[in-house]
Structures are given as C-alpha cells and as structure tokens.
Amino acid sequence: MGASAAVTRSALRGRGRELAELDRALAAARAGTSAVLVLRGEAGIGKTALLNYAEEHATGFGLTGTMGVETEMALPYAGLHQVCAPLLGRLPLLPAPQRDALSAALGLHEGPAPNPFLVGLAALSLLALAAEERPLACLLDDVHWLDEQSLQAMAFVARRLAAEPIAMILTQRSPGERGELADLPGLTVPGLNDTDAQDLLTAAAHVPFDPRVRDRIVAEAHGNPMALLLLPRLVPPAELAGGLWLAGRRPVAEDLEDAFHLRYRQLPADTRRLLLTAAADPTGDTDLLWKAAELQNLPEDAAAPAETAGLITFDTMVRFPHPLARSAIYQKTSAPERRAAHRALAEATDPHRDPDRRAWHAGQAATRPDEALAAALEDCARRAYRRGGAAAAAAFMHRSAQLTPDPARRATRALAAAQTSIDAGGLAHAHAMLATATDGPLDEPNLAQLERLRARLHFIQERGTDAPRLLLDAARRLAPLDAALARDTLLESLGADLYAGRLNTGPGRPDIARAVRATPAPSPPRTLDTLLDAVATLITDGHRAGAGPLRRALRAIQDDQRSATTSADLRWMWLACPVTPEPLAPELWDDDAWHELATGAVNLARDAGALALLPMALSYEACYRVHTGDLATASALADEATAISTATGAAPMAYPALVLSAWRANETHARRLLQAVRGEAAARGEGRALAIADYAAAVLDNGLARYDDALADATRACQYEDLGLFGWVLVELIEAAAHSGHPQTATAALDKLAERTQAGATEWAKGMEARSRALLSDGPDAEALYRRAIKHLDRCRITVHQGRARLLYGEWLRRQGRRAQAREQLRTAYDTLTRAGADGFAERARKELLATGETVRRRSVSALAELTGQEAQIAQLAREGRTNVEIAGRLFISPRTVEWHLGKVFTKLGITSRKDLRTAISAPPADGIRSTSTR
Numbered sequence: 001m002g003a004s005a006a007v008t009r010s011a012l013r014g015r016g017r018e019l020a021e022l023d024r025a026l027a028a029a030r031a032g033t034s035a036v037l038v039l040r041g042e043a044g045i046g047k048t049a050l051l052n053y054a055e056e057h058a059t060g061f062g063l064t065g066t067m068g069v070e071t072e073m074a075l076p077y078a079g080l081h082q083v084c085a086p087l088l089g090r091l092p093l094l095p096a097p098q099r100d101a102l103s104a105a106l107g108l109h110e111g112p113a114p115n116p117f118l119v120g121l122a123a124l125s126l127l128a129l130a131a132e133e134r135p136l137a138c139l140l141d142d143v144h145w146l147d148e149q150s151l152q153a154m155a156f157v158a159r160r161l162a163a164e165p166i167a168m169i170l171t172q173r174s175p176g177e178r179g180e181l182a183d184l185p186g187l188t189v190p191g192l193n194d195t196d197a198q199d200l201l202t203a204a205a206h207v208p209f210d211p212r213v214r215d216r217i218v219a220e221a222h223g224n225p226m227a228l229l230l231l232p233r234l235v236p237p238a239e240l241a242g243g244l245w246l247a248g249r250r251p252v253a254e255d256l257e258d259a260f261h262l263r264y265r266q267l268p269a270d271t272r273r274l275l276l277t278a279a280a281d282p283t284g285d286t287d288l289l290w291k292a293a294e295l296q297n298l299p300e301d302a303a304a305p306a307e308t309a310g311l312i313t314f315d316t317m318v319r320f321p322h323p324l325a326r327s328a329i330y331q332k333t334s335a336p337e338r339r340a341a342h343r344a345l346a347e348a349t350d351p352h353r354d355p356d357r358r359a360w361h362a363g364q365a366a367t368r369p370d371e372a373l374a375a376a377l378e379d380c381a382r383r384a385y386r387r388g389g390a391a392a393a394a395a396f397m398h399r400s401a402q403l404t405p406d407p408a409r410r411a412t413r414a415l416a417a418a419q420t421s422i423d424a425g426g427l428a429h430a431h432a433m434l435a436t437a438t439d440g441p442l443d444e445p446n447l448a449q450l451e452r453l454r455a456r457l458h459f460i461q462e463r464g465t466d467a468p469r470l471l472l473d474a475a476r477r478l479a480p481l482d483a484a485l486a487r488d489t490l491l492e493s494l495g496a497d498l499y500a501g502r503l504n505t506g507p508g509r510p511d512i513a514r515a516v517r518a519t520p521a522p523s524p525p526r527t528l529d530t531l532l533d534a535v536a537t538l539i540t541d542g543h544r545a546g547a548g549p550l551r552r553a554l555r556a557i558q559d560d561q562r563s564a565t566t567s568a569d570l571r572w573m574w575l576a577c578p579v580t581p582e583p584l585a586p587e588l589w590d591d592d593a594w595h596e597l598a599t600g601a602v603n604l605a606r607d608a609g610a611l612a613l614l615p616m617a618l619s620y621e622a623c624y625r626v627h628t629g630d631l632a633t634a635s636a637l638a639d640e641a642t643a644i645s646t647a648t649g650a651a652p653m654a655y656p657a658l659v660l661s662a663w664r665a666n667e668t669h670a671r672r673l674l675q676a677v678r679g680e681a682a683a684r685g686e687g688r689a690l691a692i693a694d695y696a697a698a699v700l701d702n703g704l705a706r707y708d709d710a711l712a713d714a715t716r717a718c719q720y721e722d723l724g725l726f727g728w729v730l731v732e733l734i735e736a737a738a739h740s741g742h743p744q745t746a747t748a749a750l751d752k753l754a755e756r757t758q759a760g761a762t763e764w765a766k767g768m769e770a771r772s773r774a775l776l777s778d779g780p781d782a783e784a785l786y787r788r789a790i791k792h793l794d795r796c797r798i799t800v801h802q803g804r805a806r807l808l809y810g811e812w813l814r815r816q817g818r819r820a821q822a823r824e825q826l827r828t829a830y831d832t833l834t835r836a837g838a839d840g841f842a843e844r845a846r847k848e849l850l851a852t853g854e855t856v857r858r859r860s861v862s863a864l865a866e867l868t869g870q871e872a873q874i875a876q877l878a879r880e881g882r883t884n885v886e887i888a889g890r891l892f893i894s895p896r897t898v899e900w901h902l903g904k905v906f907t908k909l910g911i912t913s914r915k916d917l918r919t920a921i922s923a924p925p926a927d928g929i930r931s932t933s934t935r
Helices: 005-012 018-031 047-057 078-093 098-105 118-132 148-160 196-203 212-219 224-233 237-242 252-265 269-280 286-295 300-308 325-329 335-348 355-364 372-386 390-402 405-423 429-440 444-462 467-478 483-503 509-518 527-541 543-563 567-575 591-608 614-627 631-648 655-663 666-683 687-703 707-717 725-740 743-760 761-776 779-794 799-815 817-835 840-852 867-881 884-891 895-909 913-918
Strands: 036-040 063-068 136-141 166-172 184-189
Touching: 018 036, 018 136, 018 166, 036 047, 047 136, 047 166, 047 325, 063 078, 063 118, 078 098, 078 136, 078 148, 098 118, 118 136, 118 148, 118 166, 118 895, 136 390, 148 166, 196 212, 196 224, 212 224, 237 390, 237 543, 252 269, 252 405, 269 286, 269 300, 269 325, 269 335, 286 335, 325 761, 335 355, 355 372, 355 390, 372 390, 372 405, 372 707, 390 405, 390 429, 405 429, 405 444, 429 444, 444 467, 444 483, 467 509, 483 527, 483 614, 483 687, 509 527, 527 543, 543 591, 543 743, 591 614, 614 655, 614 799, 631 655, 631 867, 655 666, 655 687, 666 687, 687 707, 687 725, 687 840, 707 725, 725 743, 725 761, 743 761, 761 779, 761 799, 779 799, 799 817, 799 840, 817 840, 867 884, 867 895, 867 913, 895 913
Parallel strands: 036 166, 036 184, 063 136, 136 166
Antiparallel strands: none
16 A cells, blocks of 8 residues: 555554454454544545555455545546456446446546446445355545545445445545544544654664754654655755754654655756656556656666665555655645646646646646647546536636636636536635636626526535525526526525525515516526426515416426436436425325425435435425324435435435424424524525424424414424425414414414415315314314314325314213213324324323213324334335335345344344234335225
8 A cells, every 4th residue: 555564564563442443343244244444634644555465365355445645536436446447347237327337437448427426335335245145345545635426425425335345445535534434433643752753763774863952852742753764865864964844843844844845856857857757657557667768768677776775666556655745745846847747747648538637737848828738628627527526627627727728618618517516516726717707808798607606606615695686687687698508507496586585685585586588488487487487476476376287387397307317317406496295285285295206206216326416405395294194114215315314425314304303293303303493594594494393393392282472483493484394383383372362363364274275176285184174163064074174084095184173072082071072083083193193282182082981991002113124114115015126126225135124123022034024114104094085
C-alpha cells in the first residue's frame, strides 16, 4: 500500500491496540461475518502501515482494494474500477440490472447513466460472490482522495455488509474530511507516546545528535511516525541537528511536505522533471510515464537518483513513499513546470483508449483559451455524465468554460457547468460558474436560466421562505422564452411553497397559480402540465372546480407510472417537488389511486435499484399502510427507508416514524420525535413538517382521549391549508372539538371538510364526512350517520378509520344507554384497532367495553412483533416463496445476509425451516379492503 516493509515494521511500534482491532476484523471474516473498520488520523500517523499489516496477515484471504489519489478525484469510478478489476470474472453472475450498471460505470460498455446506488449494490454483490470461495479483505487507503462516485459506492457496500466473510478496512484523514464515512465503525490512530517515539527516532536516525534536540523533535512531532521515520532521511544532518525544520508552529503534514520537497529540489533537473510527470499522472502507469519522459527527452537513468533518495519506486506501478510526497512535488512546483508535465502526458495518452484522460491532461497544460480543447472537454463532460459521473462532468465543464475564447460561448458553458455542479452537489463550484456566466454577455434566455439556477441554489442551500418567490420570478422571466422550462420552474416554485407551508412570507400559491395560467402548456401537454393546470384550478377556483382536473391529472400520473420502465421516467414526479404524487391522492380521498401509486413507486424503485428515490417511495407507502390499518408493514417499510438512507448517506425521513408513534400511542417516543421534528423544521423553514408534527400530535392526543390537547394541536395544524394533509387535520379537529365541548369550532371545520369530501366523492370521503357529521348530531340522525360512515368505510381500504368510526358509534351507543349494541360495535372496533396496531384508539375501545360490563381478553402479540423490521420483511418474503437471491435483490443486501437473518427468524419463532413460516406468521392484510369499492 505504498510503504516499504521496513518502514511498515518500524511504524507498528506502540500500535498494540490498533493491531488487535485489525486482528479482530480479520478473525470475524474468517468466521463468516463481515467486519468494517475505518482507521482515521492525520497524515503520516501510520494508517497505511496498519493497512499493510492487515494485508500481510490476511492469510487465506482474497485481496482487493485501492488507494485514493488526489489528482484522480475528478474521474468517475476510477477507484471502484481498481477494487472490482480482480473480480470482474464474476461479473456475468450478477443480476442483469446490476451487471449493466456496473459495466457502464466502469466503462466496459456504452449505456445510459447508471444509477449510482445500483452500482453500489452491484459492487456489494461482486464482493459477496468473491467471498463465497474464501474470505475477502478489501483494503482502501486514503479514501478521502477517492472520486465521489467510488466513495459513495464503497460507503454503500460498507453499510450493507452483514453476514459476508469480508473484512473491509479503510483509512481516512482525521474526521471532517469526506463525511460520507462518519457513521461507520472506526478507530482514531493517535500519535506515539514519548518512549516509543524516541525509540523510533533513534532507530531511524543515521547520524548522532544531541539528546536535547532529539527530545525537542519528539515533542514537536506529536508522535507522528512518518515524521520520525522520514525526516532523518530527508533533511540534511545540519538542519536536523539544529531542529530548524520544526521552527514553525504548523501541522506535521506541512512540515513533511516541506521535507519531501526539499529532498526533491536537491535532485538533478531531469530527475525532477520525471518525478513531476509521475506526480501529475494519477494512474501510476509505468509505460505511460516513460512515453511522457521520452517526449520530454529525459534519459533512462533519470530515475536512479529519485529511487536512491527514496522518493519513488518502480514495480508494476509507479509508487511514491507517501501521498504527501506526491503532493509536495506537484503542489510546490511552478505552474509552467506542471503544465509541461501535463502536456507530455496528454501526448503520451492513447486518444482512442482514454480520450477523457488525454483531454484532461491537455486542459491542465493549456495556457490560453482554445476552442478545440474546450469543445473536447465538453464532450468529456457529456460522457462522464452518461456514466453517472456528475462531479467529473462538472469538473470537465468548468475547465471547458475557462478555456473558451468566445465570451458568449464561455458564459453559456459556465451556465452548463453550474447546472452540472448543482446535480453533483458541488454548490461552491456552481456559484463560481454562475459568477463566470455573469461576467459574459448573456442573451435573454441565458439571463433567465441564470436567474433560475440562482433560485434553485438558494432553495437547495437555504430552504428559505423566499425560495418560492425567487423561483416564481425566474419562471416569469422564462415564460416568453421557453414555456416548457418556465412551467418546470413553476412546479419547483409550487414545491418550494408546499415545503415552506405556513412559514412562506412571500408570494404564495395564488400567485403561482396565476403564473401557471398565464404560461401556456406546450403542445401536446406533458403530464407535468396537466398536473400544474389542475393544481392551479384547485387553488384559484376551489375544490368543486378543481376536483375533476385534479382527478384527470392523477390518472395521467398513474398511466405514466404503469408505463415507466426506469425510475428516471418518473424522476420529475418525485424529485422536482413534493407536489405529487404524495399529497395528490389523499387530497382527492382516492384510496385506490393511493394504493397503486404507493406500491407501484416502491416496486419501480426496487426494480431500478433507485436507492435515492426508494426511501421516499417507502415512506409514502408506509403512510398509506398506516391508514389501511397495517402498522406492522408500515413500520417495516419505515425501517427499510431509514436503513437505505443511512446506507446511502442521506438524512433519514423522520415523518413516517413520527406518524407511526402517534398512531401507536407510544407517547414517550412520540413526544421526543415531535420535539426534534419541530426544532429541525423551524430551523430549516419547513412549514409542512410543522403541520405534519401537529397532525401527529392531534392523532396521539385523540387516541389518548386528551381532547383539549388534541384540539390545540389540530388548530395549529389548520393555520395553513397544506395540500393532502389539511383534510386529515380537519377530521382530528372535529373529533377533538366535539369531545371537548366546542361545537361551533367543530361546525366551522366540518364546512371546510365537506367542501373537500364532496368534491372527492369516494367511499373514503363519504365515510369521513358522515363520521364527522355524526359527532355533531343527535338522536336518529346521529345513528344514521354513524351507520352510513361504517358502510362507506367498509367499502374502501382505509381500515383504521373504519375502526375509529365503530369506536365512536360504540361510545355514542353506550352514552345512549344501549349497552348491548355498544358492545357489538366496540368489540369490532377493538379487534380492528388492535390488529392494526393503533394502540391508543384500541385502548379507548377497551375502556369503553369495560364500562359496558364486558370482560376484555388480553390482546395476543403477533409473531412478527418479535422480529426486527428487516427480519419481518425477510420472513414475509420467504413465506411468499421468494428465494434468497430474490429477497436480496429486493432489499439491497446479499443472499448470505438474507440467510443469516432467516436463521435468526427461525430461532425467534421456534421453527426449523422455511415451510414452517406459513403457520408461524400470518399473511399480511390485503390492503385493508373488505369489499369491492364503488365509485
């Protein structure tokens, strides 16, 4: 891994704790389970030496790995290619989607841009296949210098390893650099203690020096083994004896770089040019280096002084003793000298086999604008983007813009670079490119695009309450120039408004709706346009006028989803804004459409391996499952969403867990989540999250029969009419107000609810309106309304509300003195709500039953309740007859991990085989539907 054996053995002095951890990781893999360990520490602290120890002691293991190289960070999947290269013989064994994604990422064949997380899954599968033959050690050095795509893939693999005989050991600079690995098991490698440091320095020094100087060096080296080992070899004896290299108060890494550079400057000129050329080439290709050396007329013996100085070695690859040596040589050399090295490397690189690297070197060598080179780099950007390398595409476009001679074209390319940088998450580079674009002459279309990109950056970075206004202004400017792009931007503005919710202080939905109407849709209109027009009608003309167009838009979205073959086909729908489909079906009280969209989105995301989209889709289905009375499945889906978000480095979505805890009446957990969500939402300016928190609090308090508190919760939630949520909140408010003696408040809320339910006109809508009206009625009218509510809710999928309707009817009957009839309704309510897992409302039903004189049996705990979320999912899938390979592909884990989890399931359930699962656990509910829904 880049250090000599002698240095490695010396650098292990005083590393007993670290070696024990490495031994444990290797032992775990030998025993058949995975181990992940991130060694963190400053440059030169001995991380590479520890990695070399792991390699030497991985007897009987297969080996793979890579070393991050700073100059290669712009090339997508460069590091992953090195990890996978020894294993590619197993590539044909991968499932087709994974095989195609990995092949495209590694440039093995042309294809569409691969989904980055599907690439990570393919890498996991490839490593798992290799580990079936013998344990595998995957050793990754200097991961802080891996390209973004490779780091993302390997972080995903590290988080999904469980039962594979794989030891993955990574080294990283101290925490703060490349935070993608921050949550992985790690060990910070400290400096050596004074005794070990003195022994190491004495062993490394070739000349005697004063003990006082030795003590000073030890003190100021802070136990850094690289400094103690290499400085005696790199610094002239006179300077070492005087301690002059430590005169400044700087990080040890800077002193080491200075020491490496000092030794470099003492070499002959030809040797320096050869070393600089090697430092400028991230591949370490010996043949390429000597071709570039010949182009610079460098003699073959130029390498000898560098080898003697210990600054480079030549074997199968060109290697430096430490990344700091490469950095010191490259960064501390003048720009003209670096450009000469890049020019030679560009000429030496095969234009057919590696056009991108050739263009990159040529771009680094350029001293003035060059349109041909700028155009070549633009082509490189397109190829990189197709391979999923948005960060590399942004880097290519950045340099392309810098080398463009024509000011207008330079500004246009700078806009493209800014757009690509936003896609890659490189927001600082996006700002820089927008500044470059601003300096150039821009026509009106590009000025409008500039305004749009600025607004998008603001929304991404600030999530501020002025984002809807900025995006609306950009859309208005785009409208006469590019109506389609303007409407795309209006959708983003609408999404920003939905996000800001009650916290939006600028133009809101009415302003956006008027802009939509003023911007004609392209012909033929897209589904996006149909949706925009429908939402504009809803906002402007109300639910009675908007329901029909909204229903047609919903059907168009369903048609799109049915015909979609990849997640990219629906990316606009899920990621452009939160307008659709999450709130749309609930806004229309259309449980059939909600079912199809929720389950279809999850299946599509699973099939495509779209792990960026899948957590959102899982959370959407989890919410649907709550309302169908299947909280166990909802919990498993929410757990899976959290696990995948963690594996991909994304922030987990807290809302499903919050809503679940409220319905389950897990008060302590729910209150803690409520406090966290409210604080984070207020800080982000996310008003919709505050509404969701207030809705969850109202559900919790209604379930606990704390009606005054529930009324306060629901009243807060009703401050703003959040799309797809407001109707639910009105239902909670009416129940709370009716029970707490506020009939006027309940009546006003009922009027608003009826406008929405009557426009929806579904069984769900009719049932919710009838249930709410019954709460405000007396005598025969109330009874008729309760019966009507139950009848309608029996015909739809929304089981949990059917249970609540029977609970309310039973409560009413008991207060009418009709205890026998009350018991009948309350038994059914208790059974329904208990099976659903809605424990607060189930407890209300139990207490009411006790009040009627009923003896209530203790509820039985489902076998699935004994399992974790992932174990429950695996058990259900295995019960359905799916193979381990099928389950692994569905849940983005390896087949061996599936087998491992099934073993734990069998133990917990007291069974011995898959066939026993049919009797040990019951089949999941059929979406809560009881009879054919009538529309």
